[in-house]
Amino acid sequence: MNKFLKKTVNYLFLIFIIYLLTFILIRTIPGDPIDFLIGQNNQVVDIDALKKSLGLDLSFFQQLKLAIFNLLQLNFGVSIYQGAEVYDLLIPSLINTYQLALFSISVAILIGVPLGLAASFFKKSLFNKVLNFCVPILLALPSFILAPILILIFSLTFHLLPVNGMDSKLSIILPGLTLSLGLMAYLAKMTEDCVGDILDSQVIICLRAKGLSEIKIYMTHILRLITLPLITVIGLQMGSLLSGAIITEMIFSWDGVGKLLIDSIHQRDYPLTQAAVFFISLSYVTINYLLEFLYPLLDSRVKYND
Amino acid sequence: MIKKISLLIPGLFIFLSLINLYFDWDPYQMNFDLILQTPNFSSFFGYDDYGRNIFIRLINGFLTSFKIVFLATLISFFIGSFLGVLSAFIGGFYDRLFLNLISIIQAFPGILLIIAISAFLEVSFWNILIALTITSWVGFARIARVQTLTLKEQDFIKAAITMGSSNLSIVFKHLIPNTLSALFVELNYTFANLIVAEAGLAFLGMGLSSPFPSWGAMLRDSIDYLLIAPHYTITVGSSIMLMILSFNSIGRSLAFNIEK
Numbered sequence: 001m002n003k004f005l006k007k008t009v010n011y012l013f014l015i016f017i018i019y020l021l022t023f024i025l026i027r028t029i030p031g032d033p034i035d036f037l038i039g040q041n042n043q044v045v046d047i048d049a050l051k052k053s054l055g056l057d058l059s060f061f062q063q064l065k066l067a068i069f070n071l072l073q074l075n076f077g078v079s080i081y082q083g084a085e086v087y088d089l090l091i092p093s094l095i096n097t098y099q100l101a102l103f104s105i106s107v108a109i110l111i112g113v114p115l116g117l118a119a120s121f122f123k124k125s126l127f128n129k130v131l132n133f134c135v136p137i138l139l140a141l142p143s144f145i146l147a148p149i150l151i152l153i154f155s156l157t158f159h160l161l162p163v164n165g166m167d168s169k170l171s172i173i174l175p176g177l178t179l180s181l182g183l184m185a186y187l188a189k190m191t192e193d194c195v196g197d198i199l200d201s202q203v204i205i206c207l208r209a210k211g212l213s214e215i216k217i218y219m220t221h222i223l224r225l226i227t228l229p230l231i232t233v234i235g236l237q238m239g240s241l242l243s244g245a246i247i248t249e250m251i252f253s254w255d256g257v258g259k260l261l262i263d264s265i266h267q268r269d270y271p272l273t274q275a276a277v278f279f280i281s282l283s284y285v286t287i288n289y290l291l292e293f294l295y296p297l298l299d300s301r302v303k304y305n306d
Numbered sequence: 307m308i309k310k311i312s313l314l315i316p317g318l319f320i321f322l323s324l325i326n327l328y329f330d331w332d333p334y335q336m337n338f339d340l341i342l343q344t345p346n347f348s349s350f351f352g353y354d355d356y357g358r359n360i361f362i363r364l365i366n367g368f369l370t371s372f373k374i375v376f377l378a379t380l381i382s383f384f385i386g387s388f389l390g391v392l393s394a395f396i397g398g399f400y401d402r403l404f405l406n407l408i409s410i411i412q413a414f415p416g417i418l419l420i421i422a423i424s425a426f427l428e429v430s431f432w433n434i435l436i437a438l439t440i441t442s443w444v445g446f447a448r449i450a451r452v453q454t455l456t457l458k459e460q461d462f463i464k465a466a467i468t469m470g471s472s473n474l475s476i477v478f479k480h481l482i483p484n485t486l487s488a489l490f491v492e493l494n495y496t497f498a499n500l501i502v503a504e505a506g507l508a509f510l511g512m513g514l515s516s517p518f519p520s521w522g523a524m525l526r527d528s529i530d531y532l533l534i535a536p537h538y539t540i541t542v543g544s545s546i547m548l549m550i551l552s553f554n555s556i557g558r559s560l561a562f563n564i565e566k
Contacts, residue, residue: 010406017410025419136558140551142502144509144522145543148529156533247506262510281413288409 004293011289015282016071022277023067026270027060033080033268054080067274076275081267086275089260094279096166097249097256101241103172104180105234112184113230116191117218120199131188138185147178147251164253175252179245183237190233194226228299235291242283309559312552319549323369326362333358333366333519342535351541354524355531360538364545367519374431375500378438379493385439386446387489391481393447394454395473404451411444420512434513438500449492453485487564494557498550505546521546 034047034056051057055066055077070077076086119128141149154174155163162171195218198204203225207217246258253259257276264272337357345352351360393404420437457463457480466476507513508522521542528538 014406014409014413017406018414021410021414136551136555137547140498140547140554142506142546142550144506144525145547148532148539148543152532152536152539247509250510277414284413285409 007289007292011285014285015278018281018285019067019071019274019278020064022274023064026265026268026273027063029265029268031268033270036267037081071278076278077271079264079269079272081264081269081272086271089272090257090275090279093255093257093260096254097258098242100172100175100179100245100249100254100256101238103176104178104183105238105241107176108180108183108187108237109234112187113191115184116188117195117223119188120192120195121214121218131192135185135189138181139189141182143178143245143248144251146181147174147248150174150177164251166254171252175245175248175254178248178252179241186237187230187233190229191226194229195222198222198225228295231294231298232291235287235294239284239287242280242287309555312555312559315548315552319365319368319372322365323372326365326369331359331362331365333363335359342531342538344535344537345541352535352537354538355527355535360524360541363519363524364521364542367521367524368545370431370514370519371501371504371521374435374438375497375504378435378442378500379497381435381439382443382496383446383489383493386443386448387450387482387485389443390447390450391454391477391485394451394458395477395481401451404447408444408448411441420507429512429514431514434504434507437507438503441503442496442500445492445496446489449488450482450485453488454481457481457484491557491561491564494553494560498553498557501546501550501553 033054034050037050038047048057055063058066076090078084079086079089082089115131119131122128151163151174154161160170161174162168164174165171199222203221204217207221212221245256246262248254249256249259250262257280261273261276261280263269264276335358337353340353340357342355343349343353343357349359349361351364354360354363389404393401419440423433423437423440463476463480466480471479504513505520505522505525508520509526511523511526513522514520524542525539525546528535528542532539
C-alpha cells in the first residue's frame with residue numbers, strides 16, 4: 001500500500017511539473033495572442049479591455065497562481081482565439097485521437113502477433129523468410145513516407161478509400177494503417193523472438209514430454225508466457241500514440257489532439273495549449289502508471305516490493 | 307550480405323557528398339523546360355517542380371541533415387551516458403530526481419519544445435541541433451543508468467572502491483567503458499530516429515525548409531505532385547527509407563554480436 005501511495009504521489013507530481021513547464025514555455029515564446037487575434041479580425045478594439053477580459057493584464061506570477069488554482073478545479077478556462085470553452089474543443093479531438101490510436105493498436109495486435117506466432121511455428125519456411133525480409137523495411141518507413149504511398153495505392157489508383165478528412169466511416173483506415181504497419185512489424189518480430197527464447201526452455205520440453213500437441217502448447221502456454229513482454233511494448237506504443245501522431249494527423253487532416261496542439265501553439269492560445277499538453281502527458285504518464293500495476297497481476301513472479 | 311549493403315548506403319552518400327564538395331554542383335539551378343522531368347541518363351533521379359536536379363539536391367540535403375543528425379547523436383551520447391552513469395553511481399535522492407527528469411522529458415510533447423526553441427531562436431542549423439539533442443539524450447541516459455546499476459554490484463567495482471580509487475576514476479575508467487557496448491547499439495538507433503525526426507520537422511515546415519535542400523522539405527514538396535510525377539516522391543522517400551534501414555540493421559548486427 002505504501003508503494004502504491006508513493007507511486008501515485010510521484011505520478012501527480014510529474015503531471016504538475018509538466019503543466020508548469022508548459023505554462024512557462026508557451027509564455028516565453030515571442031508573440032502575443034492579442035496580436036494574433038486582432039490581426040485576424042481586422043477590427044478596431046480596445047486592447048486593454050480585451051486583455052483584461054482574457055486575464056492577460058495580470059502579472060506573470062498572478063497568472064501562474066490563477067492557473068494552478070484552476071488546475072486544482074480542473075477548469076482550463078476559455079480558448080483565447082476561438083472563444084469557446086477549452087473542454088468543448090479538446091474533448092472531440094481527444095476522442096478522435098483515442099479512436100485512431102485504438103484502431104491502429106488493435107489492427108497491429110490482431111495481425112502482428114498471429115504473424116509472429118506463425119513465423120516461429122514454421123521456422124524454416126518461405127513465409128518466415130518473407131516476413132523477416134519485410135519487417136526491417138516496414139520498421140524503417142516513417143509515417144510521412146508511408147502515408148503518400150498508401151494514398152497513392154488505395155485512393156488515387158484504385159479509388160477505394162478517401163484521401164483525407166474524416167467524413168466517411170472508411171477514412172479511419174488509411175491513417176490507421178499508416179500508424180499500425182510499423183507497429184505490426186515490430187510486434188511480429190518480437191513475438192517470434194520471444195517464442196524462440198521460450199521454445200528452448202525446460203518448460204516446453206516438459207510440456208512436450210507430457211504429450212501435449214504443439215498447437216496446444218502454442219495456444220495455451222506460450223501465448224501466456226509472451227504476454228508480459230508484449231504488454232510492455234504495447235503499453236509504451238499506446239502512450240506515444242495517445243499523445244497524438246502529429247505528422248499522421250496533419251497529412252490526413254485528422255482532427256486529433258496533435259493537430260489541435262500545433263494550431264494552438266501557432267495562435268498563441270495559452271489556455272488551449274496548456275490543456276492539450278496536460279491531457280497528452282496525462283495519457284502518456286497514466287499508461288505507464290497503470291502498466292506497473294498490471295505486471296504483478298499478469299505474472300505473479302513480479303512483486304510490488306523491491 | 308545485408309550487413310554489407312547497410313554499410314554501403316551511408317558510405318555511398320558520404321562519398322557522393324565528398325565528390326560534391328569538389329565539383330560544387332549547384333542545388334538551386336533551375337531549368338524551366340525540364341520541370342518534373344522523369345529520370346534519364348543525364349540525371350538519375352529526374353527533376354523537381356522548379357526544374358532542379360533531384361539527385362544533386364538529395365546529396366546536398368544529405369550533407370546538412372547528416373551534419374545535424376551526426377552532431378546531435380554524438381552530443382546526446384556524451385551528455386546522456388555521462389549523466390546516466392553519474393546518476394546511478396551517486397544513487398539515492400539525486401538518482402530519483404534524475405529518473406523523474408527523464409520521465410518528464412519523455413512525457414512532454416517534443417514538438418512543443420521544438421516549436422518553442424525555433425520560435426525563440428529562429429530556425430537555423432544550431433537551433434535544430436539543440437532541439438533534437440534535448441529530446442534524444444534521454445535514451446542514452448536511461449540505458450547507461452540501468453547498466454551502471456547492475457555493474458555497481460559487481461566485484462571489480464567494489465574492489466576499486468576498496469583500493470581507494472577516486473570517484474572520478476571509477477566513473478571514467480571502469481563504469482563508462484563497461485556501458486559502452488550497449489550504448490553503441492543505442493547510438494545507431496538514435497541516429498536512425500533522428501534522421502526521421504529531422505526530416506519530419508522539415509516536413510511539418512519547422513525545419514530547414516525549401517529552397518534550402520533538405521530531405522524532409524523535399525518530400526513535403528513532392529507530395530503535391532504525387533499523381534503527376536511519382537518519381538519525385540519515390541526517389542526522395544526511398545533515400546530516406548534506405549538510410550534509416552541501414553542504420554537500423556547496423557544497430558541490430560552490433561547488438562547481435564555483443565550478445566554473442
